[in-house]
Structures are given as C-alpha cells and as structure tokens.
Amino acid sequence: MGAVSSPCFVIFPFMAHGHTIPLLYLVRLLRRRGISVAVFTTPANAPSIRSFLKDDDIKSTSIIELPFPNKPIDGVPPGVENTHDLPSISSFFEFVNVTTLMRPDFENALEGLHPVGCIISDAFLGWTQETAAKLGVPRYFFFGMSGFATTVHRVLERDRPHAHTSSLDEPFGFPDFPGLELTRNHFEPPFNELQPSGPQVDFILQLGVTMVKSQGLIVNSFYELETRYLEYWNNNIGPKAWCVGPLCLAAKPPPTSENQPWIQWLDHNSPVLYVAFGTQAEISAEQLKEIAEGLERSGVKFLWVIRPKMMKHLEEGFEERVKDRGLMVKVWANQNEILMHKSVTGFLSHCGWNSVMESVCAKVPILALPFMAEQHLNARFVAAEECGVGLRVMPRGGSVRGFVEAEEVEKMVRELMDGSRGAEVRKRVEEVGEAAAEAMRHGGSSWVGLGGLIEDASGGKEALPIVAITQ
Incomplete structure (x- = not known):
C-alpha cells in the first residue's frame, strides 16, 4: 500500500495578472507551511505560472491545465485567455462568464487529486462554489480588494446610505463608520446609480450568492491596517475574512546578476x-x-x-x-x-x-x-x-x-x-x-491568520506532512 496523501489545497486564480500573482504568493506561503498545493489554470497562462513557481522550495506544486472554452466572445480574437490581452475592457464580463464552461473539466481533474482539502478560488470564479459543495469541501474566495473597499461596497448595497443624495458628488456618511464620508462617484458605474441595473449588476448579485455559501474570504491585507472594516465584516456581514497579507512579502528578491x-x-x-x-x-x-x-x-x-x-x-x-x-x-x-x-x-x-x-x-x-x-x-x-x-x-x-x-x-x-x-x-x-512586515513575521497577525485558515480548512486538524501531488 502506498503512503496516505495529505489533503490538497486547490488554488484556482482568475485569468488576470493582478488576480493571479497574489494567489501565487499564497501558494508559496502554503508550501512553507507543509501544505500540498495544486494550481489550476489554462494552457496560455501556464508558462508564466510555472516560471513564477520555479523556486526549489515549491517545485513539487502541481500546475494543472484546463482548456479555455472555445466559445466566441464578441470583439475578442480566438486564443485570448487572459484579460491582459482583451482588446477592450468592455469584454471583461463576457470573458468572465465564459469561464463557467470550464466546470466539467475542472471536476474531472479534481477526481485525480484525492483527497481535496479545500478550494481557494477567485471570487469571479463563483461557479467553483458548486463544485466545492458537490465534493463536500470548503471553498474560500479571493476578491483581491482591500477590506475597506469590500466592506463599504457591501454596506452601500445593503443599507443604501446614499439613497437621498441628489448628485454623484454629494457626500454621504456611514452610520456604522463615524468620520467616513464618500460620494457616489467613489463607486464604479453602474453601482453608483440609485437604482443600479444591467448585466454587471446581475453578475455581482450572482457572485454574492456564491460568497455567502463560501467558507471564508481571503484578504490580501493585514489586520492592523483595516481593523474597523475587517471587524465589521466579520461581525455583521461574513463569511469570515482571513487576513494573510501583504502577500507580496512572500516574493523572492531577483538575482542582482x-x-x-x-x-x-x-x-x-x-x-x-x-x-x-x-x-x-x-x-x-x-x-x-x-x-x-x-x-x-x-x-x-x-x-x-x-x-x-x-x-x-x-x-x-x-x-x-x-x-x-x-x-x-x-x-x-x-x-x-x-x-x-x-x-x-x-x-x-x-x-x-x-x-x-x-x-x-x-x-x-x-x-x-x-x-x-x-x-x-x-x-x-x-x-x-x-x-x-x-x-x-x-x-x-x-x-x-x-x-x-x-x-x-x-x-x-x-x-x-x-x-x-x-x-x-x-x-x-x-x-x-x-x-506590514511585522504582520507577516512569525507570530504576527497575518502569520497567525494563515495558520487559522489552514486549520479551518482542515476541519480543526493540524496540517499533515508534505506530500507531492502529481497529475
């Protein structure tokens, strides 16, 4: 009989540089804690991810390629698999929606990764929540935004503190955050409208449903920087936010040569x-x-x-x-x-x-x-x-x-x-x-936060020894 494999943390970044790189830093941190990791991506994005993760201490991380859907996207040439290559940002939401077609291949690939401990995926890949529920494992989502922006967006949607403003530049306050004043122009259209509607709004509402069902939110920040917004999120919104950053501090210095x-x-x-x-x-x-x-x-x-x-x-x-x-x-x-x-x-x-x-x-x-x-x-x-x-x-x-x-x-x-x-x-x-540096050091708030996340994903158990996962 072979050795029993440790639970694998599945990481699935969204196909955009700004969304992918922080999660690759997280991969590095998880590997340092002895966690087996499998990263899912598409063929066009795989080379840059392999290059990023070529360090000796994470060489056993699996990088699993899924074919990007061949469904045509208006205004986007065939072969585009990253938002960086979109001719116009106006195609962004259609690009996001096409990723839902990756679910069957994703689930087939997961069958070879027993046991899967949890799924950590970008918030834009909300469909992965259904896969996690099907497998009976927790899913954590990564938004890539600050705790401040994530919280005030949700409060704006829920409590509508801007409801009585007469212009986009009229300041309004937040009863739960004394001293905070914003305008509707701080928010991106159409979310700065009094009655927002349209496909973007529908998409965000759909994501909201998957977020509520998720086990937690991973935040690329540290507790001391955004205390009152993170505490408010955890006490009044949820699911629990886990601060594990700044993730860029997991970067390795490039060779001076x-x-x-x-x-x-x-x-x-x-x-x-x-x-x-x-x-x-x-x-x-x-x-x-x-x-x-x-x-x-x-x-x-x-x-x-x-x-x-x-x-x-x-x-x-x-x-x-x-x-x-x-x-x-x-x-x-x-x-x-x-x-x-x-x-x-x-x-x-x-x-x-x-x-x-x-x-x-x-x-x-x-x-x-x-x-x-x-x-x-x-x-x-x-x-x-x-x-x-x-x-x-x-x-x-x-x-x-x-x-x-x-x-x-x-x-x-x-x-x-x-x-x-x-x-x-x-x-x-x-x-x-x-x-920020202190938060990431041994015993700092983000160091402790990452340990808590690992324990939460493992059902309260200590992380098991490193076992390389091959695909």
Missing part, C-alpha cells in the same frame, strides 16, 4: 518617481497627454512603465525631451523590484490594491490617480488620515472622478517628492510598512 536596463538606470538616478497605471485601465489619449505634460513640467526624475500601445497617444517628441531625467519602459517590468529600489521615493499609481500593498511594503508613498473598478475607494483610503500613506491627484471641478489636468499633476508630483505634505506621508508609510 539579472538586473534589467531600468534597474541599472535607477542605480544612477535618484530620487525617482515611479509611474505605472496597471494593465487594465483604458486611459484616454487626452488624459495621457496631460499626465505626460505634468511630469515633464514637474522637473522630477521619473521611470514610467507604460503599455506600448499607449505611447502613440503621447505628444511627439516627449520621450526625447525628457530623456535626461525620464525613462519610458515599454515592456513588462517587475514592479515589486522597482519599488524596492533605494532610488524610488514616490509612486504615481492607479491605486490597484496590489500596487498599494507593494508600495506600502517598499515604504514608498503613493500619489493616487485612480481610473476604474474600486481604485477610487483605494485612493480615498490611501490619502485619508486613517491610512495616510499618500496624496491624491484631484480632477478638475472638485469631483473624485473626471479629467485631471497637467497643472494638477505637476503640483502634486512636486508636493509628493519635495513638499511638506510629501514628507508627512513619507514618514507615515515608513510606520505602516514596518507594521
């Missing part, structure tokens, strides 16, 4: 403002020109990681004019590595939550310029006193949403890099960054 040209540039330039707006946001040509003009006029040194297709929207001659103090990087770059570089002292960011966590852990203050999804909420949290690790670039007219002019970019870049408010948030991010 493999430094990229932009790292070599940083070695000889300081101080530098890092500029990046993620892989999803669709930024208009007019807005990009204003950002570029503001950076040029600010006089600061900057490194801008930009998607190649966006370069055509910049004013002709821009790159040549700033070449002595600005570097344009048009390929994928390791953001964590850039932020950790000693020369980087500020981050002009879209405020995706992964970017916020990476910036905090690198102790680099943020200049928030949000565009979509929950980024406006993150920007508010970052620049508010309760977090205080950044400043906010404001659109013209005083709204939190709208067109940002070059003068505002110039002014706020200078303030972050050289002003008194910049000095204040730089001091604050040092404190928060140290708290």
Whole structure:
C-alpha cells in the first residue's frame, strides 16, 4: 500500500495578472507551511505560472491545465485567455462568464487529486462554489480588494446610505463608520446609480450568492491596517475574512546578476518617481497627454512603465525631451523590484490594491490617480488620515472622478517628492510598512491568520506532512 496523501489545497486564480500573482504568493506561503498545493489554470497562462513557481522550495506544486472554452466572445480574437490581452475592457464580463464552461473539466481533474482539502478560488470564479459543495469541501474566495473597499461596497448595497443624495458628488456618511464620508462617484458605474441595473449588476448579485455559501474570504491585507472594516465584516456581514497579507512579502528578491536596463538606470538616478497605471485601465489619449505634460513640467526624475500601445497617444517628441531625467519602459517590468529600489521615493499609481500593498511594503508613498473598478475607494483610503500613506491627484471641478489636468499633476508630483505634505506621508508609510512586515513575521497577525485558515480548512486538524501531488 502506498503512503496516505495529505489533503490538497486547490488554488484556482482568475485569468488576470493582478488576480493571479497574489494567489501565487499564497501558494508559496502554503508550501512553507507543509501544505500540498495544486494550481489550476489554462494552457496560455501556464508558462508564466510555472516560471513564477520555479523556486526549489515549491517545485513539487502541481500546475494543472484546463482548456479555455472555445466559445466566441464578441470583439475578442480566438486564443485570448487572459484579460491582459482583451482588446477592450468592455469584454471583461463576457470573458468572465465564459469561464463557467470550464466546470466539467475542472471536476474531472479534481477526481485525480484525492483527497481535496479545500478550494481557494477567485471570487469571479463563483461557479467553483458548486463544485466545492458537490465534493463536500470548503471553498474560500479571493476578491483581491482591500477590506475597506469590500466592506463599504457591501454596506452601500445593503443599507443604501446614499439613497437621498441628489448628485454623484454629494457626500454621504456611514452610520456604522463615524468620520467616513464618500460620494457616489467613489463607486464604479453602474453601482453608483440609485437604482443600479444591467448585466454587471446581475453578475455581482450572482457572485454574492456564491460568497455567502463560501467558507471564508481571503484578504490580501493585514489586520492592523483595516481593523474597523475587517471587524465589521466579520461581525455583521461574513463569511469570515482571513487576513494573510501583504502577500507580496512572500516574493523572492531577483538575482542582482539579472538586473534589467531600468534597474541599472535607477542605480544612477535618484530620487525617482515611479509611474505605472496597471494593465487594465483604458486611459484616454487626452488624459495621457496631460499626465505626460505634468511630469515633464514637474522637473522630477521619473521611470514610467507604460503599455506600448499607449505611447502613440503621447505628444511627439516627449520621450526625447525628457530623456535626461525620464525613462519610458515599454515592456513588462517587475514592479515589486522597482519599488524596492533605494532610488524610488514616490509612486504615481492607479491605486490597484496590489500596487498599494507593494508600495506600502517598499515604504514608498503613493500619489493616487485612480481610473476604474474600486481604485477610487483605494485612493480615498490611501490619502485619508486613517491610512495616510499618500496624496491624491484631484480632477478638475472638485469631483473624485473626471479629467485631471497637467497643472494638477505637476503640483502634486512636486508636493509628493519635495513638499511638506510629501514628507508627512513619507514618514507615515515608513510606520505602516514596518507594521506590514511585522504582520507577516512569525507570530504576527497575518502569520497567525494563515495558520487559522489552514486549520479551518482542515476541519480543526493540524496540517499533515508534505506530500507531492502529481497529475
């Protein structure tokens, strides 16, 4: 008879870089705790995941490929298996819905993984809850958002504190969170409408049903950063939120012998403002020109990681004019590595939550310029006193949403890099960054949280010894 296999933790990320990378960090942490892990993905996404998980300490992790459905998606070329490659973000929800067709292959593959201990899947893969129930194992979902954004979204939907506002920019409060004021413009359309409706709303409502049935929510944050929102979630909403982050602290430093040209540039330039707006946001040509003009006029040194297709929207001659103090990087770059570089002292960011966590852990203050999804909420949290690790670039007219002019970019870049408010948030991010590191250390709140999650998923039992799983 062969040795008895330990329960396998199944990890199923959504096919988007920002959703996948945090869960791969979680894989690394689980393996360090002696947990057998199988990661599910599609053929086009598998190579990057294998590359990410090639470290010796996790070499026995299984990576199981499922065929991506061949159902046509309007406006999307065949073969696209990651949201990064979508021609337009307008196809996002149809892309998500197509993943439901993966369920039969997923369940067939699980039959070879006895025993499955639990399923940890992205919230967008809500259909995996039905599979978990069928197997009789717990399912935990990963939203990728902050505890703050997740909680206020749910409270807005449930309690409707915005119901009597007459405009998108009229402030309203939250009785359960004294001192918190938001506007409807902090929320993405159509969820900022008084009576939201449409396919996006229907989709989120469907996800809500799967979330309620799930065993728990995995949060890429730490308890000390978002205490009152996490406690409120656990006491008044649920299912239980498990803080296990910042997950980016599970990253391994890249070999110095493999430094990229932009790292070599940083070695000889300081101080530098890092500029990046993620892989999803669709930024208009007019807005990009204003950002570029503001950076040029600010006089600061900057490194801008930009998607190649966006370069055509910049004013002709821009790159040549700033070449002595600005570097344009048009390929994928390791953001964590850039932020950790000693020369980087500020981050002009879209405020995706992964970017916020990476910036905090690198102790680099943020200049928030949000565009979509929950980024406006993150920007508010970052620049508010309760977090205080950044400043906010404001659109013209005083709204939190709208067109940002070059003068505002110039002014706020200078303030972050050289002003008194910049000095204040730089001091604050040092404190928060140290708290984040402490949470992930042995005995810290996130270290304990991960142990509690493992015990919960194991039915209150200690984790069993490592057993490699092959497929």
